[in-house]
Amino acid sequence: MSEAVTTPADLSPAHRNLFDKAAASVKMQNASYAVQLLLPIIKDVPTFLEGRKTLRTAAALAHTGKKKLIDTSSIAVMKLKGKAASDPLGVLYDLEEILATDPFNQAANEMLFTAANAAHMPQTAAFGLEMIMKGHPNNIKNMHRLADFYMTANDPEKAIAVFNNILKIDNSDGEARRGVTNANARLSMNKAKWEGGDGGNFRDLIKNKDKAKQLEDMNRIGATKEQMMEQLAYLGAEYEADPNNVDTSRKIGELYERLDDYSSALSYFQWALQLSNGDASLETKVHKIQDRLEEATLAQLQATIDADPTAETAEAAREQLKELHQVRLEKLVVSSRERVDRNPTDPQLRYELGMNLYNCGNPTEAIPELQRAKNNPAIRTKAMLALAKCYEAKNMFDLGVRQLQEAAGEIPTMDATKKEVLYVLGNILEKMGRKEDFLEAFKQIYEVDYAYRDVAPRVEGSY
Numbered sequence: 010m011s012e013a014v015t016t017p018a019d020l021s022p023a024h025r026n027l028f029d030k031a032a033a034s035v036k037m038q039n040a041s042y043a044v045q046l047l048l049p050i051i052k053d054v055p056t057f058l059e060g061r062k063t064l065r066t067a068a069a070l071a072h073t074g075k076k077k078l079i080d081t082s083s084i085a086v087m088k089l090k091g092k093a094a095s096d097p098l099g100v101l102y103d104l105e106e107i108l109a110t111d112p113f114n115q116a117a118n119e120m121l122f123t124a125a126n127a128a129h130m131p132q133t134a135a136f137g138l139e140m141i142m143k144g145h146p147n148n149i150k151n152m153h154r155l156a157d158f159y160m161t162a163n164d165p166e167k168a169i170a171v172f173n174n175i176l177k178i179d180n181s182d183g184e185a186r187r188g189v190t191n192a193n194a195r196l197s198m199n200k201a202k203w204e205g206g207d208g209g210n211f212r213d214l215i216k217n218k219d220k221a222k223q224l225e226d227m228n229r230i231g232a233t234k235e236q237m238m239e240q241l242a243y244l245g246a247e248y249e250a251d252p253n254n255v256d257t258s259r260k261i262g263e264l265y266e267r268l269d270d271y272s273s274a275l276s277y278f279q280w281a282l283q284l285s286n287g288d289a290s291l292e293t294k295v296h297k298i299q300d301r302l303e304e305a306t307l308a309q310l311q312a313t314i315d316a317d318p319t320a321e322t323a324e325a326a327r328e329q330l331k332e333l334h335q336v337r338l339e340k341l342v343v344s345s346r347e348r349v350d351r352n353p354t355d356p357q358l359r360y361e362l363g364m365n366l367y368n369c370g371n372p373t374e375a376i377p378e379l380q381r382a383k384n385n386p387a388i389r390t391k392a393m394l395a396l397a398k399c400y401e402a403k404n405m406f407d408l409g410v411r412q413l414q415e416a417a418g419e420i421p422t423m424d425a426t427k428k429e430v431l432y433v434l435g436n437i438l439e440k441m442g443r444k445e446d447f448l449e450a451f452k453q454i455y456e457v458d459y460a461y462r463d464v465a466p467r468v469e470g471s472y
Contacts, residue, residue: 113144194242
């Protein structure tokens with residue numbers, strides 16, 4: 010988006026001084042004073058976009074939690090309608106006076122978009138719709154308008170972010186899904202400096218069948234990012250022609266997954282799953298991608314905590330991390346229970362449900378699932394270990410010991426599983442006050458793996 014934007018360095022010394030004071034006031038939470046300083050700058054320099062954004066931040070801070078007794082902003086915006094058509098640049102300041110007390114006002118921001126667009130200020134225009142999205146995050150109609158505007162302004166990267174926001178709210182929005190594909194293809198074309206096509210519709214790309222076949226052959230492990238993006242352009246055309254083709258949606262999802270764009274990948278895999286009426290491989294893929302996205306969020310929160318454990322942001326991150334962990338565990342229980350309902354004779358699914366119930370803090374519900382899983386030789390030891398942990402959680406130590414002793418006797422070599430069985434056994438025996446038996450379990454590990462967890466200091470400390 011090209012616009013003759015004024016930067017802080019371009020301001021006059023007087024305006025620059027006012028802006029510096031305003032920015033400092035925002036940081037010091039003196040937002041109302043910052044608004045007073047910024048309004049005259051925007052009036053004199055309407056192209057100062059950074060100042061306009063700082064003004065909106067200050068207004069939002071100044072009016073957070075405040076409710077107007079009488080809201081006259083809608084009437085004020087209506088009065089500006091005629092002026093917006095005849096003097097779009099002049100009306101921008103009038104709108105700022107309204108937005109200074111109501112920064113997320115939808116009507117005012119929509120008029121800001123229209124007026125700025127008419128004044129050939131596309132970045133300022135987009136800012137109006139961005140503020141609506143921030144203040145009204147479920148307004149899908151506005152988000153479509155913003156994403157389409159980004160595409161018209163040839164900014165596909167920002168369009169992709171908006172389309173993905175829409176899909177988070179409504180995954181069945183086919184227009185947003187097509188938008189993601191087309192925007193990614195446009196992004197690829199821009200980077201490769203391709204020519205041709207109208208930039209929004211890629212049906213013309215599949216006319217060259219030989220090229221399409223060549224790109225499909227490239228779609229292997231060794232394909233470059235540019236080749237995968239080019240393939241997305243062709244698949245995007247196929248998807249636009251037939252959005253209900255399961256194979257096309259699956260291929261697009263696989264490409265996005267390989268490009269590490271997991272949000273887009275999830276959208277297409279979920280759509281393919283819906284079209285397939287419950288294809289097991291697609292269901293597994295959806296759960297896998299969801300896990301990756303959740304793990305990324307958890308990792309980001311943990312990084313915030315690790316950066317400064319004593320900061321207020323770290324404490325907030327800890328609370329959010331705790332909540333997300335619990336939500337994730339509950340979701341795993343729901344999804345694994347659904348899979349068991351569809352395949353009630355599958356012992357592996359029973360085991361997964363039992364483990365998810367245990368991890369979610371429901372050992373009582375986990376026990377019958379794990380008891381059924383225990384009958385399968387392939388997962389018998391894992392199920393017995395999990396059962397022992399459930400009994401331990403319920404203070405039924407003797408039952409836990411019985412499971413672990415049986416499991417240990419069935420494992421001929423001291424592998425990783427047997428070490429864990431003996432370790433859990435030792436801990437339960439210690440809780441029961443059976444010191445000699447606890448040490449015997451730990452000594453079996455000590456004799457083959459000195460560095461296993463805290464076995465060495467606990468064994469040596471007993472002498």
